[in-house]
Amino acid sequence: MSTAIEFNNISKQYRLGLVSTKTLSHDLNRWWQTAVLHKEDPYLKIGSTNDRSKAADSEYVWALKDINFKVEQGDVVGIIGKNGAGKSTLLKLLSRVTGPTTGTIRAKGRIGSLLEVGTGFHPEMTGRENIYMNGAILGMTKQEITKKLDEIVDFSGCERYIDTPVKRYSSGMMVRLGFAVAAHLDPEILVVDEVLAVGDAEFQKKAIGKMQDVSRGEGRTVLFVSHNMASIRALCKTGVLLEKGMVRATGRINNVVETYLDSAEAEMSEIVKSVRVYDESIRINCIRFNGSINNKTTIVSNQEFLDVVIDGETSKCLKNTDIQILFKSREETPMAILCEGHYKGATEDIPIGKFCIEKRIVLPRYLGQGDYKIDIAMHEPMVRWLFYAENAVFVHADGGLDGVGQAMNMKSGGVIGLETTKGL
Amino acid sequence: MSQSEEQWTTVIKPRNKLFEVNLRELWDYRDLISLFIKRNIITQYKQTILGPLWFVVQPALTVIMYMIVFGGIAGIPTDGVPRPLFYLAGTCMWNYFSECLTKTSNTFVNNAGIFGKVYFPRLSMPIADVLSNLLRFGIQFGFFILVYAIYAIIGDSGAHLNWYALLFPFLVIMMAGLALGFGILISSMTTKYRDLQVLFSFIVQLWMYATPIVYPLSQTKGMFWCGIPVHKLMCLNPVTPVIETFKYGFLGAGEFVGWRWLIYSFVFMWVLLALGVVVFNKVQKSFMDTV
Numbered sequence: 001m002s003t004a005i006e007f008n009n010i011s012k013q014y015r016l017g018l019v020s021t022k023t024l025s026h027d028l029n030r031w032w033q034t035a036v037l038h039k040e041d042p043y044l045k046i047g048s049t050n051d052r053s054k055a056a057d058s059e060y061v062w063a064l065k066d067i068n069f070k071v072e073q074g075d076v077v078g079i080i081g082k083n084g085a086g087k088s089t090l091l092k093l094l095s096r097v098t099g100p101t102t103g104t105i106r107a108k109g110r111i112g113s114l115l116e117v118g119t120g121f122h123p124e125m126t127g128r129e130n131i132y133m134n135g136a137i138l139g140m141t142k143q144e145i146t147k148k149l150d151e152i153v154d155f156s157g158c159e160r161y162i163d164t165p166v167k168r169y170s171s172g173m174m175v176r177l178g179f180a181v182a183a184h185l186d187p188e189i190l191v192v193d194e195v196l197a198v199g200d201a202e203f204q205k206k207a208i209g210k211m212q213d214v215s216r217g218e219g220r221t222v223l224f225v226s227h228n229m230a231s232i233r234a235l236c237k238t239g240v241l242l243e244k245g246m247v248r249a250t251g252r253i254n255n256v257v258e259t260y261l262d263s264a265e266a267e268m269s270e271i272v273k274s275v276r277v278y279d280e281s282i283r284i285n286c287i288r289f290n291g292s293i294n295n296k297t298t299i300v301s302n303q304e305f306l307d308v309v310i311d312g313e314t315s316k317c318l319k320n321t322d323i324q325i326l327f328k329s330r331e332e333t334p335m336a337i338l339c340e341g342h343y344k345g346a347t348e349d350i351p352i353g354k355f356c357i358e359k360r361i362v363l364p365r366y367l368g369q370g371d372y373k374i375d376i377a378m379h380e381p382m383v384r385w386l387f388y389a390e391n392a393v394f395v396h397a398d399g400g401l402d403g404v405g406q407a408m409n410m411k412s413g414g415v416i417g418l419e420t421t422k423g424l
Numbered sequence: 425m426s427q428s429e430e431q432w433t434t435v436i437k438p439r440n441k442l443f444e445v446n447l448r449e450l451w452d453y454r455d456l457i458s459l460f461i462k463r464n465i466i467t468q469y470k471q472t473i474l475g476p477l478w479f480v481v482q483p484a485l486t487v488i489m490y491m492i493v494f495g496g497i498a499g500i501p502t503d504g505v506p507r508p509l510f511y512l513a514g515t516c517m518w519n520y521f522s523e524c525l526t527k528t529s530n531t532f533v534n535n536a537g538i539f540g541k542v543y544f545p546r547l548s549m550p551i552a553d554v555l556s557n558l559l560r561f562g563i564q565f566g567f568f569i570l571v572y573a574i575y576a577i578i579g580d581s582g583a584h585l586n587w588y589a590l591l592f593p594f595l596v597i598m599m600a601g602l603a604l605g606f607g608i609l610i611s612s613m614t615t616k617y618r619d620l621q622v623l624f625s626f627i628v629q630l631w632m633y634a635t636p637i638v639y640p641l642s643q644t645k646g647m648f649w650c651g652i653p654v655h656k657l658m659c660l661n662p663v664t665p666v667i668e669t670f671k672y673g674f675l676g677a678g679e680f681v682g683w684r685w686l687i688y689s690f691v692f693m694w695v696l697l698a699l700g701v702v703v704f705n706k707v708q709k710s711f712m713d714t715v
Contacts, residue, residue, distance in 0.1 A: 023616070097543055098711075100437075115541045137456060165470075
């Protein structure tokens with residue numbers, strides 16, 4: 001296999017703040033230093049790394065810094081990272097919307113970019129006219145579009161409206177039409193930015209299916225940005241993890257996603273801090289999960305039970321309450337749930353004053369090795385939430401009872417119902 | 425290195441070379457240009473009842489106003505040509521120029537949304553603007569010919585068509601070229617600092633008065649400014665020889681400015697276009713960061 005795209009020391013610097021007279025003085029200084037004195041650009045040296053949350057110590061920031069990696073032909077590369085890590089900037093550079101500050105990108109073949117669906121749609125023009133407009137903007141010729149017109153219209157599912165101005169379309173229809181055009185683009189390299197997260201469920205499925213066809217069947221090189229780890233895992237073979245404008249990890253997609261999730265998870269803190277109370281009369285003082293008040297814990301192999309203790313107080317008598325505990329994968333897919341009030345009608349009344357709820361959960365016989373996120377909640381089943389603690393605990397499980405593991409993953413389908421046992 | 429360099433079809437570097445203008449690429453995107461033209465035309469009069477007829481109403485009202493203000497109140501002569509014809513000729517040509525100029529000078533600012541999402545040769549946008557305005561100009565020119573014909577039938581027109589009218593297509597190209605050149609130059613210069621943009625709309629207005637639209641160039645004959653004949657100063661404005669030739673060819677108004685000035689305008693247009701394209705090309709690379 002040969003290299004399709006090569007990023008060579010790519011950096012992109014942005015200036016923070018408004019364009020003002022200060023910018024002008026910097027521009028004049030830059031021009032003086034580079035054009036007249038033939039020195040280096042003085043502002044290229046002082047940029048700070050891109051950390052969105054910290055106050056800036058310099059007016060210049062490196063959105064991308066020294067990016068080096070290669071993409072093989074036919075690879076589907078997932079680019080992941082937190083907001084502001086430089087993912088979109090990277091795609092913008094590749095789709096030539098803006099130029100890099102330093103470095104070179106070399107690519108083989110036509111680059112088609114899909115940073116937005118329906119670019120160049122004009123509300124006054126009909127669907128058909130907009131297909132031509134959008135297609136041409138994305139780099140197709142009139143002939144190519146005419147050849148694919150029926151397919152595009154069919155894929156979009158907007159045939160009835162095709163001669164109506166798109167301003168009369170629902171926003172979903174507009175997106176369908178836009179994606180339909182983009183899906184029928186066939187450059188050797190396709191750059192896609194989160195556009196799959198649009199449209200209704202049926203259309204999303206169609207869109208992801210199309211993406212899979214493109215990457216698998218037709219051997220096209222695809223660069224794909226998304227925050228949806230599940231679809232990244234499903235579509236991509238390799239991944240690039242960006243952090244603060246630098247490449248943190250590259251390689252097989254599963255490893256890269258793991259690295260990302262490790263870095264993305266919350267800092268160690270008390271479980272009780274993630275509680276959101278929906279009824280003013282209750283207060284949660286302490287939650288212990290697996291014997292710990294901290295939000296990181298490990299389920300060791302051969303562990304049979306998991307204890308949850310919730311301490312709190314209420315100024316009102318609470319009727320028919322129940323505790324719900326949800327096990328989710330790192331991609332937030334629900335895996336198992338404890339919800340006895342719902343399934344068995346086993347609810348409790350809590351009198352005024354302090355309360356202490358204890359649950360001993362029987363762990364499944366086959367507990368998959370891996371990481372889970374836990375939501376803890378108290379509710380009146382089918383009525384309302386009393387409190388909800390989202391991603392309250394991050395659990396690492398060493399594996400199942402007899403070390404078989406992997407029973408509790410998405411592919412086995414459905415959510416496992418958990419049960420409690422007496423005698424905590 | 426140079427050997428492996430050849431396999432790459434796309435190389436993205438921080439800066440283009442100064443004269444690296446990819447006209448071939450522009451040609452590859454000719455379908456896009458034609459679609460932009462179509463879009464500009466279609467969307468201009470969507471949901472209006474009079475449609476393209478509006479293009480005629482506007483110059484008609486302008487001419488009536490000029491007849492009152494410049495003809496009636498100020499009493500400026502029109503070289504013996506009926507006033508409506510004289511003003512209409514000037515307005516037609518000037519409208520095309522100023523429309524193209526204001527449209528193209530906003531290329532970057534107006535299209536930031538679309539330019540920020542997808543790459544295509546940016547020059548296709550102003551080129552499409554200039555070409556689609558030809559339709560409007562064509563309709564207005566047709567209106568001019570109609571009024572001309574009415575005068576000819578009535579028989580009291582002081583207008584004399586002559587061979588110079590054959591220069592017409594050439595004059596239109598010059599107007600388009602000048603507007604495009606100025607437009608993209610201004611557009612490139614206003615992406616970061618918008619000051620010029622504020623000034624510019626005002627300059628276009630003043631420019632009209634520096635061009636013989638509402639008065640004949642012959643009026644300036646015999647006037648001097650610092651010892652230089654005003655007539656010559658006026659011709660330094662590259663639009664003046666074009667407008668004057670048009671009026672002379674169709675109306676026989678005044679006298680021919682001379683080939684010298686016409687060639688001056690022509691050369692001016694090419695220099696301006698070259699400069700505009702080079703600056704535009706330099707700016708398009710990273711304008712998204714500053715617009």
